[in-house]
Amino acid sequence: MIKEPKISENQREIWREPVNFGRFAVPKGEIHIFPERCKECNYCTNYCPNQVLERSPEVNVYGYHPVRVREDKKDSCVACGMCQSICPDFAIFVKEVKIQ
Amino acid sequence: MNFLPPGKYFADGNFALTEGAIHAGCRFFAGYPITPSSEVLERMSIRLPEIGGHFIEMEDEIASMAAILGASNGGSKSMTATSGPGFSLMQENIGLGVITETPTVVLDEMRGGPSTGIPTRVGQGDVMQTRWGSHGDLAPITYAPNSVQESFDLEIEAFNAAETYRQPVIVASDQVVGHLTEILEVKNMEDYHIVQRETRKTRNGNEGVYDYSRDFTPMFAAGTGFRGNVDSLTHDERGYPSNESSVEKEMLEHLLNKVRKNEDKIVKYEEFLVEDSKLVVVAYGITSRSVKRAVKEARKEGLKVGMFRPITLWPFPEKRIRQLAEQSKEFIVPEINYGQYSHSVREYSQTETKEMHFPPGAVPDYRVILKEIERCLK
């Protein structure tokens, strides 16, 4: 049985280009989900660096519990794009929101 | 040299098949050497680069068949040439050509079989393989030339049929016709009817890859912006795969009917002294030349015998055979095999059909056929 990975670390290793965080404002993301496409593989929930996503109790027509944004993490998405690129089902994507 | 100039040539069948293909617009050849068809491959390797076409010797016949289908979808008229063992290897991808509606031409130069058999000598044991060789239902088109002249002319016709009915078309020649040297007369290019490839480039709205309500829809050539899916799986008109029996029915009936409905246009045959004949000998390819001699000799003896030669083995010349069955009490079918085409003659004519078996390795002796004619009519 594999334990919860140290998410933020491996996420960086896998996807992020190195960025000098000091010089940039942290971006914000808006998550879009196609619940009927989600097959509940939990890649996005596991690999999101900020644990923004979770399985919802709802069931889609194929019998899977599609993911949703956690109520308490509504503003935590940093638009890193990890969930989108690791989703095998084209079921989730992120739009960066402009911060004034 | 672009096209073989008009004129008379003393040439062999393999030369004629190659030049006929080039006349027909063949610009891509992929093959693997095999006796007795290798001369076609060799001549293509000289000729195609000369005219800006493409020649490639592949690693085997499976690859050759796949490559000519790829080339055809890439926009080139294409062909391959082989013989029995190679033809067996091609069967799966002949089916791929059928289901994807890809025009191409396969030359099978029949030799002795089964297996490696007699590589250097004639046989006619592949005729049923040209009919049923690939799994599943298909409506094949197969031409069987019996001379050098016909090798040239039918090769052009095979390319035209491939374009018109959008499927692989087979030319079933044999070792003797391929290696036989005789007069070939080539006409002016303008005197040949060549079906040019029509393609669709961009897609209008919901336009499908296929249209099952019509016998013919132009194919699309890769890279022109059509963005279609070409699939070996059973597919609907959009080109998308489906497991539904109803989709299979629609697709399959389209694939079969586009040929079956047009049989009258496709079927070709030659008749020799059948008008008053009480006995008809059915023969194709090189065997028909022995039969013609036998019929001539029998006529000298006053025997009412004629010859019927299917030029298209498939579709089977069903209508004409049925008519002949009304006047002829019996058919004789000599073949260089142990009874293949005779089964179809019997089936379609519903008439007494005598098989004559000749072992691969030699052209049937006309005297043996003559004896059989005499036995039947005396």
Add this chain to the structure above:
Amino acid sequence: MTEVEYHPKHELIREERFPHVWCPGCGLGIELQCYLNALEKSGIPQNNHVLVSGIGCTARIPGYANLDTYHTTHGRGLPFATGMKIANPDLKVTVISGDGDLFNIGGNHFIHAARRNMDLLVICSNNFNYGMTGGQHGSTTPLTSKSASTPYGNIEPTFNLPYIASALGASYVARWTVMHPRQLTKSIRTAMDVKGFAFIEVLSPCPPNFGKFNGFKDGFEEMEFYRKSSVVQNDAKLEDISIDPFHGKDIVLGDFVNRKRASYITLEHELIDRIRGGGQ
């Protein structure tokens, strides 16, 4: 969450065909996305890209891409693509197929396409088994691992795919996993510019087959396994990088080879020009 109509890749996928056929946690969707990302960045017009495949789960990838796509017969995608590329060299032809398709039934075609340095990009998803037919073993199944047809453990050594491709003279050779989408995208992008034969092996989880037979609870465990057992080493000695993860050996990833070698299409066009002698 806002209701939206289209995925950002809408122009590149046949969105009306989703959800796709693959199992939960199957890596093939990620591979498709990486390919499309690379395609977008390639600067080559979408219309010029063509996808060809054989048969298998991987071979269903082209059917979801909004390109001219060709799903052929088992193992024969490469020769089909060879014919197509020669007939129309303006096309950017990518063959995407499974390990079984490209190296078992189609192994001979792979050898020859690479030897010719045929101008094709070949992406092989290696899920260590025949996914589509229920997880039987093939030439890429790791030693001692289980499959639907090695119930007692596999006794056959595996092919080392990058080593084979390199030995045959491929212009470009790489290995990544779907757990490395950024590197994989970059690798595909680089390979799209390569003249000649470019080969990328992509390790991809197959949870209900290879995964299940070898004790992985789900796709995530298999993904974690790839992540934890892999090291990136671009200058690895290719003869040493066969995959043997169940005996403590790291899986070596990287962009291994990128070299200039005359490609088939270049040589064929030179030949045609020479024969026609400009006297055209």
